Amino acid sequence: MTGGLYRSAHAADGDPPPGDGATLISIDDEPVPGAGAAQDQALPPQDPPAPSEPGGSDEGSGTTGQSAIMAIGTMVSRLIGFVRNMLIGMTLGAGIGDAYTSAYFLPSQLYELLLGGILSSVLIPLLVRRRQVEPDRGQAYTQKLLTFAVVSLGVATALVVLAAPVITLIQSGNAPGDYRDLVTALAYLMLPIIFFTGLSGLIAAVLNVRGHFAAPMWAPILNNLVVIATCGIFIVTFGTAKGLDPADMTPGRIALIGGGTLLGMITQAAGLLPALRRVGFRWKWWWDPRGLGLGEIGRLAGWMLCYVTANQIAVFVVVNLLSRVSGKTGASVLAFNNVYLLTMMAHGIIGVSVMTALLPKMSAAAAEGRFADVSADLSRGIRLTAAALAPIAVVYGVLGTPIAVFLFQGGAYLPRTAYATGDVLAVAAFAVMPLSISYLCTYAFYSLKGNKTVALINLPVVGLRIAAYLVFFVVLPQSLAAAGMTFGNALSYVLSALISLAVLRRRIGRLDLGSMVAGLAKVLAAALAAALVGWLIVGLLPGGDTPDRTEAFVRLAVGGAAIMITYLVAATMLRVREVGQVVGTVRRKLGR
Template sequence: MAIATLASRVAGFVRILVLAAALGLGTRLLDTYNIANTLPNQVYELIVGGTMASIVVPLLTRATLSEPDGGVLYAQRLLSLIIYVLSAVTLLAVAGAPLLIDLYAPGFTAEQRDLATVFSRYFLPQILFYGISATAAAILQIRGRFGTPAWAPLANSLIVIAVGLTYAAVGGSTSTTLETGHLLLLSLGTTAGVLAQMALIVAALRRTGFPLRLRLDPRGIGIRRIGRLGAWVLLAVVTSQILFAAATRAASWGGPGGITAYQNANMIFYVPYAVFAVSIMTAMLPRLSQHAARGEHNRVVTGLSRAVRTALVVTAPIATAFLLLGPQIATVLFAHGNSSTATVRVLGLVLAAFGLTLVPFTSYMILQRGLYALQETRTAALITVAVAAVGVTGCAAAGSLLEPEDIVLGIPVAYAAAYTTGLSLTAVVLRRRLGYIDGRRLLRTHARVLTAAVAGAVCAGLALWAARSATDLSAWTDALVTGLIATLAGAAGYLAAGRLLRLAELRHLLNAALPGIRTW
């Protein structure tokens, strides 16, 4: 799963780079495209996305254990309900597209607003495609099939990459005044990627022998129960969307390129989380749900502790790399084509600030899965409200206290404070609910990983200083060379310190990644 997710994320990176080069990093066109293309994801998450991760998988797991047909009829009815609901939501979202644009980007010019509205009406049908994909993927997970849902986004990215390259090849403009052909290429091509992703997952589900059939009457899946649980999940998702909207609104006041700098840095920030933490959580949630359903709380604690510790030894050095090498990463990835040098610089600083957020965010998201497995959706929702309150306050403070060009730098700092709050609250609640959360081992592992990360940072910092003193290259080449040297030195320092500190989790990961080779 991690390999498949990594391949998909690498392709996603290439997609970002191609679009930045073709549409122009720092231009109003790319800001407009990004906001419009974000709307389907946000509307989907608001209506179904949170429910899918926190309620549907546990309910499907229970139906598999309790229903005589292994939960097939239950899954068919659930899939039918998702299609009916999201079809109606899609129509409403298309009709209300201008209102959505005003909500997320009040700083847009009138021309940007008009173009974003047109883009969004082509993009918003993706809501339905995402819903079908996620439901089919959840059914596959319950059946022990994790590969295709992890690989499918690769097809999406490859199609959008082809669209971006074609747009550049035909001489597409970087202004917000687009010819009809160029507009259709970007709009239809982007949505075609999501459609292909859905088609692959549905085809994989069909190959398992699952009968794909719409049920006209979706009753019998416990809609009232889903509603009771989902009401709290909806509150959690709404507050998360408020936080995202607050961040996007703040970035829109930062001038041209502000939204793109924030969103692209955020996408890079999500890569290690998606590759490692999401892979761990996706495989973990069905098992946690089974343990919780059987009252085996010791196994729930063991699974959560192992997941947090495993993710920590990977994300901590990556967070350190973001802090030290954010500008170099941004330059290597985005200083191409029509990209603005100023926007690339800001993006690098935002990415560095996101290094403060990666570890608390990842641990918080993993522990939240423990609450979902226990079906403590009310508690999870209230914690999310607290997280959003801290984050929105931080974004508002950044918007009011900082200079326009610095507003976007305050957003990841606000995120770091918010998710640290959420992590602390979730740990306290789980300890009370389960009796213990393996706290001593978690604290011991955190202390050792922090020590190893500091050792790696010192090695990387010294290498960065030495490389900068010894090189006289162009900006892009200098960023590539110094970044690689610092990365290698930092990795060596981290691994050496981890061995001296006997980090068992790091040893297990290395042995799993390099089977048959003695790595420790």
């Protein structure tokens, strides 16, 4: 139920592979009232590769080894992806970078509508089921599915590319003409990404079903490296786009940056092909749509399509509105996306880790009718997530400008754009915890097989999000438009969490809301103390509201340390036991 851009809405909702988020936080330190012995039993990996299959077992691929490889891959991928975004901003700057970002979102949005929304929720379970029950372990069905999907994606991608001017008109129709023309020119080069994203996702699904997670985790690094190299070639060849308007982008500049981005996704898809052979899968062309059970796929995909469509409408709205202020004072699409990336990074490291640990337990408990255990796990997960994310939210709120200056300023990313990005990041502090809590509730519904409920809850949530976008765009100055959109996201996350908790209470019974609220109140009190100390200390440091990079680094080092220490001390005094649990987990891992 996200409102962000860098990752399409459903991309964050799919069940993450074990180890996503790098460090799994232990959630077993607190006993569950009334829980049986089964509560600590996690579900085994789905359908691990059979030893008899050629290449079906990766060398040294135990669960621990796979988790370690994926954890390292996740962190390296996130780091390199962040460097990629930094370089795009420094290379292209705000105005042209906004147009690039708008064009880059189009294939992601349309891919979600065509395939992404049903891949993890429908196609992967079908592949798992066929692999378990069919004599050939699903080889024929997988070949038929890949053949049909490749043909369908190819046709859809061709039609979308032909319709590029119409699509960009919908997304940024009220933007200046030169800006819209640049988005359209870039879209012609980037929309084919849809096909290769789909191909990459399908290959990753085949690998995951066969117990191979490492290649899909590492392949995006190839993509990021290609785009980073493209930025380097752009700077060497043309210099940065500092001082250029969209009308100044020559065909050569457009071809390089747009073509390099497409080449990155092609490289990612190609990088997965060797892994298919390693797990023993041979891709043969097999055209047999009737043998796929398309009716079953359609029925299962209906509610997920509803969910994804609502989210993508919201993305179209926010890009359209922010495109109108591109190149003017303040933050626009590029800055909004950079901030969303930071928000999702915090969620990925903390929230996804908790979800990864909780989902198997909640699913097992739900399957056995132990709803009290589902409720206890959800309550514990919310308290733990809030306790771990609170200091990060404070850092974003108090140190938004130093973070933006240190990470993004340089080249064509001018200081005024970095300062505006910092303002947006300060507002995003209010979205960090609600985002992860709303996701935890969504995963609780997944454990109860409540995809329909998730889709229905998402409708008023997206409705509020779009309404907030429109209201804030009208009432706020253009310089604060991106900050207003970010606050609209935060409001929608809060609504999502509240509705989800109310529905879950009706479905699984008592949620122990008293304990949850009491725990959250202590966390907020500790966070407020940390924010006050951090604000006072940062106010004494040089730089004011417009620090340079050195001053920003000093503020980050000193202010960040003060915030973290104050939060830990305050949380300990308030007896926030979840903080001790997180610290204990980190200490145990460091001890190893």
